[in-house]
Amino acid sequence: xxxLPLRCHTxxxxxxxxxxxxxxxxxxxxxxxxxAAVKNCRHDHVEWLLAKKANxxxxxxxxxxxxxxxxxxxxxxxxxxxxxxxxxxATVVRPDGATALLAxxxxxxxxxxxxxxxxxxxxxQCLW
Numbered sequence: 001x002x003x004l005p006l007r008c009h010t011x012x013x014x015x016x017x018x019x020x021x022x023x024x025x026x027x028x029x030x031x032x033x034x035x036a037a038v039k040n041c042r043h044d045h046v047e048w049l050l051a052k053k054a055n056x057x058x059x060x061x062x063x064x065x066x067x068x069x070x071x072x073x074x075x076x077x078x079x080x081x082x083x084x085x086x087x088x089x090a091t092v093v094r095p096d097g098a099t100a101l102l103a104x105x106x107x108x109x110x111x112x113x114x115x116x117x118x119x120x121x122x123x124x125q126c127l128w
Contacts (some may be wrong), residue, residue, distance in 0.1 A: 032060040034067045038079060046079050056088040064094035073103035077111045080104075090119035101125045 034054045037045035046067075050056065059066055068088040071079040080100075084090060093099050104112040105126035117123060 032058060032067075034058065035060050035065075035070060038067050038071045038074070038076065041074070041076065043076070043079050043082070046082060050082060050086045056083050056086050057092065059092075063096065063098075064092075066092055066100070068092070069094070069098070069100045069103050072100040072109075072112050072116065073107055075104070075107050075109040075112055077109070077115060080112050080115050084115065084119045090116050090121040099125045 034046065034049050034056070035058075037043075037049060056068070057066055066088065068080065068083045068090065069092070071083060090100055099121065101113065101116045101121040101123075102125045104116055113126060117126075
């Protein structure tokens with residue numbers, strides 16, 4: 001099965017225009033820089049934020065999503081690996097039961113599924 005084509009958002013993300021503390025936290029309006037970098041397929045920005053100790057396990061939506069869940073949904077294997085290497089928790093479960101692994105399985109991305117399983121994601125969350 002081929003992964004479904006998902007597009008990255010096209011709105012620009014500029015990291016240089018803000019102070020470091022503001023780039024590592026969710027703003028009052030809900031903007032989360034690590035999530036923005038993931039959604040915009042800016043792996044270079046993700047790496048920069050991770051090097052600056054951005055919170056990889058930040059829950060950023062009312063649904064309970066993390067950057068790992070979003071990168072898994074979008075089939076970003078390199079970003080998934082980087083997030084995991086910086087301590088992202090592959091076992092986080094949203095209140096509705098969704099996980100990063102479930103997102104990857106739903107997308108049909110075998111590489112991301114494999115990476116998440118190696119990171120101890122619960123295999124029962126993936127129903128192929």
